[in-house]
Amino acid sequence: MNLFIQHAAYLLRDADRVERDCDLLVQNQRIAAVGHDLAVPPGTEVIDAQGCAVIPGLINAHTHLYQNFLKGMADGLPLVPWCEATLFPMVGVIHHLYRVEQDERAGYYWSLLGALEMIRGGTTCCMDMDISMESIFRAWQDVGLRGVAAITLSNHWLPPELLIPDAILKAEALDYTARWHNPDGLVRIALGPSTPFLCDEALLTWTRDTARAYDLAVHIHVAETAGEVTESLEEKGLRPAQYLDRLGLLGPRVSAVHCVHIVEEETAALAASGATVVHCPKSNMKLADGAAPVPALMQAGVPVALGTDGCASNDLLDMWEEMRAAVLLARVSAGDAAALSAADVFRMATEHGARACGLDAGTLDVGRLADIAIVDLSGPHLRPVHDIVKTLVYCARAADVRDTIINGRVVMREREVTTVDEAALVKEADAVGQELYTRAQQSAMWRV
Amino acid sequence: MNLFIQHAAYLLRDADRVERDCDLLVQNQRIAAVGHDLAVPPGTEVIDAQGCAVIPGLINAHTHLYQNFLKGMADGLPLVPWCEATLFPMVGVIHHLYRVEQDERAGYYWSLLGALEMIRGGTTCCMDMDISMESIFRAWQDVGLRGVAAITLSNHWLPPELLIPDAILKAEALDYTARWHNPDGLVRIALGPSTPFLCDEALLTWTRDTARAYDLAVHIHVAETAGEVTESLEEKGLRPAQYLDRLGLLGPRVSAVHCVHIVEEETAALAASGATVVHCPKSNMKLADGAAPVPALMQAGVPVALGTDGCASNDLLDMWEEMRAAVLLARVSAGDAAALSAADVFRMATEHGARACGLDAGTLDVGRLADIAIVDLSGPHLRPVHDIVKTLVYCARAADVRDTIINGRVVMREREVTTVDEAALVKEADAVGQELYTRAQQSAMWRV
Numbered sequence: 001m002n003l004f005i006q007h008a009a010y011l012l013r014d015a016d017r018v019e020r021d022c023d024l025l026v027q028n029q030r031i032a033a034v035g036h037d038l039a040v041p042p043g044t045e046v047i048d049a050q051g052c053a054v055i056p057g058l059i060n061a062h063t064h065l066y067q068n069f070l071k072g073m074a075d076g077l078p079l080v081p082w083c084e085a086t087l088f089p090m091v092g093v094i095h096h097l098y099r100v101e102q103d104e105r106a107g108y109y110w111s112l113l114g115a116l117e118m119i120r121g122g123t124t125c126c127m128d129m130d131i132s133m134e135s136i137f138r139a140w141q142d143v144g145l146r147g148v149a150a151i152t153l154s155n156h157w158l159p160p161e162l163l164i165p166d167a168i169l170k171a172e173a174l175d176y177t178a179r180w181h182n183p184d185g186l187v188r189i190a191l192g193p194s195t196p197f198l199c200d201e202a203l204l205t206w207t208r209d210t211a212r213a214y215d216l217a218v219h220i221h222v223a224e225t226a227g228e229v230t231e232s233l234e235e236k237g238l239r240p241a242q243y244l245d246r247l248g249l250l251g252p253r254v255s256a257v258h259c260v261h262i263v264e265e266e267t268a269a270l271a272a273s274g275a276t277v278v279h280c281p282k283s284n285m286k287l288a289d290g291a292a293p294v295p296a297l298m299q300a301g302v303p304v305a306l307g308t309d310g311c312a313s314n315d316l317l318d319m320w321e322e323m324r325a326a327v328l329l330a331r332v333s334a335g336d337a338a339a340l341s342a343a344d345v346f347r348m349a350t351e352h353g354a355r356a357c358g359l360d361a362g363t364l365d366v367g368r369l370a371d372i373a374i375v376d377l378s379g380p381h382l383r384p385v386h387d388i389v390k391t392l393v394y395c396a397r398a399a400d401v402r403d404t405i406i407n408g409r410v411v412m413r414e415r416e417v418t419t420v421d422e423a424a425l426v427k428e429a430d431a432v433g434q435e436l437y438t439r440a441q442q443s444a445m446w447r448v
Numbered sequence: 449m450n451l452f453i454q455h456a457a458y459l460l461r462d463a464d465r466v467e468r469d470c471d472l473l474v475q476n477q478r479i480a481a482v483g484h485d486l487a488v489p490p491g492t493e494v495i496d497a498q499g500c501a502v503i504p505g506l507i508n509a510h511t512h513l514y515q516n517f518l519k520g521m522a523d524g525l526p527l528v529p530w531c532e533a534t535l536f537p538m539v540g541v542i543h544h545l546y547r548v549e550q551d552e553r554a555g556y557y558w559s560l561l562g563a564l565e566m567i568r569g570g571t572t573c574c575m576d577m578d579i580s581m582e583s584i585f586r587a588w589q590d591v592g593l594r595g596v597a598a599i600t601l602s603n604h605w606l607p608p609e610l611l612i613p614d615a616i617l618k619a620e621a622l623d624y625t626a627r628w629h630n631p632d633g634l635v636r637i638a639l640g641p642s643t644p645f646l647c648d649e650a651l652l653t654w655t656r657d658t659a660r661a662y663d664l665a666v667h668i669h670v671a672e673t674a675g676e677v678t679e680s681l682e683e684k685g686l687r688p689a690q691y692l693d694r695l696g697l698l699g700p701r702v703s704a705v706h707c708v709h710i711v712e713e714e715t716a717a718l719a720a721s722g723a724t725v726v727h728c729p730k731s732n733m734k735l736a737d738g739a740a741p742v743p744a745l746m747q748a749g750v751p752v753a754l755g756t757d758g759c760a761s762n763d764l765l766d767m768w769e770e771m772r773a774a775v776l777l778a779r780v781s782a783g784d785a786a787a788l789s790a791a792d793v794f795r796m797a798t799e800h801g802a803r804a805c806g807l808d809a810g811t812l813d814v815g816r817l818a819d820i821a822i823v824d825l826s827g828p829h830l831r832p833v834h835d836i837v838k839t840l841v842y843c844a845r846a847a848d849v850r851d852t853i854i855n856g857r858v859v860m861r862e863r864e865v866t867t868v869d870e871a872a873l874v875k876e877a878d879a880v881g882q883e884l885y886t887r888a889q890q891s892a893m894w895r896v
Contacts, residue, residue, distance in 0.1 A: 071831075072838030076786040116828035285776035288785040315842040316829055321769060328733035328773065329780070337736040338524040380564035380874050381764055381846075383519075384881035390520030394763040398829075399847030426828050433832035 002027045004040045008049035010388045014363040015343035018388055026370040029408035034364055049374050053388055056362050057124025057371035058319040059353025062257045062278040062307025065114040066131050069433040070312040079225050079287050089445035092161050093436055094131050104135035106436055109429035111139035116422055117317045119145055121398030122373030124406045127219055127357050129192040137180055137187045144411035144419045148357045150192030150219035151176055156200050177214055190217035196240045197228060208249050217253045217358045224258040224289055241266035250275045255356040260290045271300040276356040281325040283309030291333035295340060305352040318398050319349050342393035374403040450475045452488045456497035458836045462811040463791035466836055474818040477856035482812055497822055501836055504810050505572025505819035506767040507801025510705045510726045510755025513562040514579050517881040518760040527673050527735050535760060537893035540609050541884055542579050552583035554884055557877035559587035564870060565765045567593055569846030570821030572854045575667055575805050577640040585628055585635045592859035592867045596805045598640030598667035599624055604648050625662055638665035644688045645676055656697050665701045665806045672706040672737055689714035698723045703804040708738045719748040724804040729773040731757030739781035743788060753800040766846050767797050790841035822851040
C-alpha cells in the first residue's frame with residue numbers, strides 16, 4: 001500500500017530543514033518523494049495534512065515496558081532501594097510466571113499498553129530493555145510499533161531468586177536473534193547487558209564478541225548514580241565508561257544509557273568510539289540521580305538520543321514531555337538559559353534516536369523508512385505559531401498527534417488506532433496488570 | 449442550573465481523602481452534597497463519571513496571558529535580556545494599541561487562547577498579572593473561566609516607552625476594583641506590584657494601604673534571580689522578601705511568586721506573615737533561574753501554590769506538566785528522591801492555589817465553589833491505576849480531562865467547549881497574535 005501525505009502546513013525533514021505546504025510520498029515502506037505539488041500516483045491512499053506539521057516519528061531510545069505495570073508506584077526512592085523494594089518483586093513474579101508456569105500473557109499486555117501509548121504520541125520506535133519473551137514482539141507487530149528488543153543480560157549482584165544461568169541467557173539471546181531479528185520488519189534484536197555492575201566480565205566480553213559476530217546493537221546502562229562510580233573505582237580501578245572502553249565495549253553500535261556521572265575522559269572515550277548516549281531526564285530527576293552533561297557530550301561530538309526510561313521512574317512514555325524535560329534540566333543545571341536548544345532536542349528525539357536503534361530513519365528524506373507523525377496544530381495551546389520547531393518542542397503534546405505511520409502503515413488515523421481494538425485490549429491489559437501487581441505485593445520480596 | 453455528577457470511579461475531596469464510586473451534587477454554584485448513592489433531585493442535569501476521577505479544578509496561581517502571543521519565542525535568554533529583547537517590544541506595541549489607538553481586541557484574544565487552553569486541561573481559575581484591560585475579563589466571562597486579575601503596577605527601571613504615570617496606574621486599579629471585583633462572580637481584582645525593583649517605595653506602600661482598604665489580594669514577583677537579590681542588598685541593604693516584610697507587604701492576602709533565591713530568614717518571615725508562595729518550576733528552569741526551596745518552605749508552614757508563568761517562558765498553561773515539573777525539580781535539586789510527594793504537589797495545584805487566589809475552592813467539600821474537573825482514566829498511559837493520586841500527578845495529561853465545571857457551569861463537556869465557538873475564535877485570535885508579533889518585530893525596541 002502506498003501513501004501520499006498532502007499539503008502539510010509544515011514538513012520537517014529535520015530540525016533545520018523545514019518546508020511549507022509540502023507533500024510526501026511513501027512507497028514500499030520507505031519515503032519515495034518529498035516536495036511541493038507532487039502528483040498523486042494512481043491507487044495511492046491520500047492523507048490531508050493541512051494545518052498540520054509532518055515530522056519524523058519520535059524515537060524512544062530507552063525504556064523497560066514491563067514497568068508499565070508499576071505506573072505511579074516505586075515512588076520516593078533512589079535507584080537501588082527503588083529496585084529492591086518494588087521492581088525486583090515484580091520481576092520475580094514475572095520470572096515465575098514465564099519460566100515456571102510458562103505463561104507469556106503478561107509480556108503481551110505490558111507491551112500492548114506501551115505500544116498504544118507511544119503510537120498515540122507519535123513515537124514510532126522504541127528501544128526496550130525488557131524481561132524478554134516473544135509475546136512482546138507479537139504485541140508490537142499487532143499494534144504496528146517498531147521496536148528494538150535489547151535482550152537483558154545480567155548475572156551479578158542480583159538477588160538469587162532473579163538469577164538465570166549464563167548458558168540460558170546466552171542461548172535465548174541467540175535464539176531471539178535467529179528467529180526475530182529482521183532489519184526489514186518491525187522487530188530487531190539488540191544485546192542489553194544491564195549495567196557494568198550487573199554483569200561479570202565474561203558476560204560483557206561475550207556480549208562484545210556476539211554483537212560483532214551477528215552485527216547487533218548493544219544497549220547498556222552506564223553511570224546512572226554516583227554510587228555506581230565509587231564501586232567501579234573500588235572494584236575495577238576504573239570509572240564505568242572507562243571500564244567498558246577497556247573491554248572494547250564502546251563503539252558505533254553501542255548506546256550508553258544515562259551517563260549522569262561521567263567525567264571529561266569518559267566523554268572523550270565515548271566520542272572517540274562513535275557510541276551514542278541515551279539521556280533520560282525525567283527518570284534521572286525523579287530518582288534524584290542528577291543531570292547528565294548533555295551539552296558537553298554534544299560539544300564533544302557524541303550523538304545524544306532521548307528516552308523515557310520505564311514507567312516506574314517517569315511514569316509516561318511521552319517523548320514530548322521528555323523533550324521539554326531535557327531542555328529544562330540542561331538549562332537549570334548549567335545555570336545557562338541557552339544550554340540546549342529546541343532544535344538540539346528535536347534532533348535527539350529523532351535522528352540520534354535512529355542512530356541508537358540502528359535505524360535508517362529519523363529524518364524525512366527519500367529512501368528512509370516511512371516512520372512519520374502528523375501533528376494537528378489547531379489547538380489553542382499551539383497558536384500562534386512563530387517558529388515551528390519551538391512550537392513543537394515547547395508546546396505540542398502527545399494528544400496533538402493526529403496520525404502515526406510506521407513502516408509505511410497508518411497505525412493511528414484521526415486519533416483512532418487502526419490496527420487493534422484498543423478499548424477492549426486496554427481493559428484486558430489492565431486486569432492482567434492488576435493481577436501481577438497484587439501477586440508482587442504478596443511476594444516475599446515486596447518491601448514497600 | 450443544578451448539576452449531579454454520578455458514579456465517579458474516584459472522587460478526590462483532596463489529596464488525602466479519596467472516595468470510590470461517589471456522587472456529587474452542585475446547587476447555586478456551590479457543592480451541596482458529596483456521598484455514595486445520593487438521590488438525584490428532580491430537574492438536575494446529570495453527568496456520568498464512571499471510569500473517571502472527579503477532582504477539584506486545578507488553579508494556575510501565576511501567569512501573564514499576554515505572553516500567549518509570544519509562544520515559543522524569547523528563547524535561550526536569562527530573565528533581564530529576555531525581558532528586553534522580546535517582552536518589552538511586545539508590551540510597547542500593546543500599550544500603543546490600547547492607550548493610543550484605544551483598541552482592546554488583543555487583550556480579548558490572548559485571554560481567550562489562554563482560557564481555552566486552561567479549561568481544556570481542567571484548570572478552573574488563574575491569577576493573571578497582565579497588561580490590564582477590560583476585554584480580558586470579557587474573554588474570561590465568555591469562556592466561563594474564573595480569573596483573578598492582578599493589576600500590574602510598576603514605575604521604576606522600565607524603559608521610558610513603557611512607563612505610565614502613577615496617577616493613572618492607581619486610578620485604573622481603583623476603577624477596575626469598583627467595576628469588576630466580584631467575589632460571587634468569575635472576576636476578581638488583585639493588586640500586582642510587579643517586583644520590588646520595578647516599583648518605588650511609595651507605590652509599594654500605596655499598594656499595601658489600598659489592598660487593606662479594599663480587602664484585595666496582592667500578587668508580586670520576589671527573588672526570581674540572583675541578580676535581583678544583589679541589587680536589593682546594594683540599594684536597600686535588605687534582601688527582597690525582607691524589604692517587603694519591613695514595608696508591611698507580607699501577609700495572608702499576599703502571594704509571592706518564584707522565591708527562588710531566598711534564605712532561611714526570608715522563609716521564616718513569609719511563614720510568620722501567612723503569605724503564600726507561588727512556585728513556577730518550568731519557567732524557573734527554562735530561564736535558568738534556579739530551584740526554589742519548596743520543601744523548606746512547606747516545612748516552615750508556608751503554603752506553596754503552583755503556576756505556569758507566562759507563555760514566553762514555559763510555553764504552556766498546563767498544570768499537569770507543571771505538577772510533574774515541581775516534583776522532578778525538587779528531587780533533582782535536593783538530591784533526594786523523596787523531596788516532594790505526589791500528594792504535596794496535588795495540594796499545591798488545588799488547595800494552595802485557592803488560598804493564593806483568595807477563593808473558597810480547592811477541595812470538593814460541601815459549601816465550596818463548584819470548580820471541578822473530570823478526568824477520563826481510560827487511556828493506555830493511565831492503566832493500571834494502583835494509587836489514584838500518583839496516577840493523576842505522574843501520568844494524567846491535559847487531554848485526559850473530559851469535562852470542566854466552573855462556578856457550577858459545565859464549560860467543557862466530552863472535550864467540547866460549550867460556551868464559545870472555539871474553532872472560529874482560535875482562528876481570529878491566531879490572526880491578531882500574528883499581527884501583533886509582526887508589529888513587535890518591526891518596533892524600534894526589538895532586539896532578537
